[in-house]
Amino acid sequence: MHIDADAPATGQILYELLAGNDLPLDRDIATNLFAAISTDTGSFQYPQTSARTYEIGAALVRLGVPVGEISRELYDSYPLRRLELLRALLNSLKLTAERRVASFTLSMHTANTLGVLPEDNEGLIDHLRGIDTVLIAVFFEELPGGLVRISMRSKTQQFDVSAMCGRYGGGGHKLAAGARMRGELAEVEARVLAHLHEEVVAGGFPIAKP
Numbered sequence: 217m218h219i220d221a222d223a224p225a226t227g228q229i230l231y232e233l234l235a236g237n238d239l240p241l242d243r244d245i246a247t248n249l250f251a252a253i254s255t256d257t258g259s260f261q262y263p264q265t266s267a268r269t270y271e272i273g274a275a276l277v278r279l280g281v282p283v284g285e286i287s288r289e290l291y292d293s294y295p296l297r298r299l300e301l302l303r304a305l306l307n308s309l310k311l312t313a314e315r316r317v318a319s320f321t322l323s324m325h326t327a328n329t330l331g332v333l334p335e336d337n338e339g340l341i342d343h344l345r346g347i348d349t350v351l352i353a354v355f356f357e358e359l360p361g362g363l364v365r366i367s368m369r370s371k372t373q374q375f376d377v378s379a380m381c382g383r384y385g386g387g388g389h390k391l392a393a394g395a396r397m398r399g400e401l402a403e404v405e406a407r408v409l410a411h412l413h414e415e416v417v418a419g420g421f422p423i424a425k426p
Contacts, residue, residue: 319354
């Protein structure tokens, strides 16, 4: 097992392992690594993105990665149901902790009605992170078997969402983490938002913009 807690992307770790051991790196492998790094770093914009990340990106491009094609596939090509899903999620939007926490929920009923696939959820939480006053974004998704998946994102290194998700048996890293909790969707949502309110407001975390 190889763990690098400071790496901004799993793809970067894999590149270092391949390159460091003189293992083959062809165009197809480079393309997949570039896609992994791009998505994990939010298109090379998250805080942990380093100069080394850009250097690796450049090395992969030199191996023939079709950057424009990959970017279109990743960010500009999705089925209509994804937009319908986003509309449903935004209808459930909640702003709590004095507008520092934003959340939305997805019930199994809504997911089944829209025919949602797991990949349709990818990146939608970023719409919450983008709100100017918001520090923490949370996505609650109802799962079969009485479980709720929690995805959590932070805008600041000072608020560790991994520690928060650790309360519920989950984990991740400071800016992105998740957990699965047993319980009803509304019940889990209320419990987690109450904890976040306590931590964010009591901790004196400022609103990003007045």
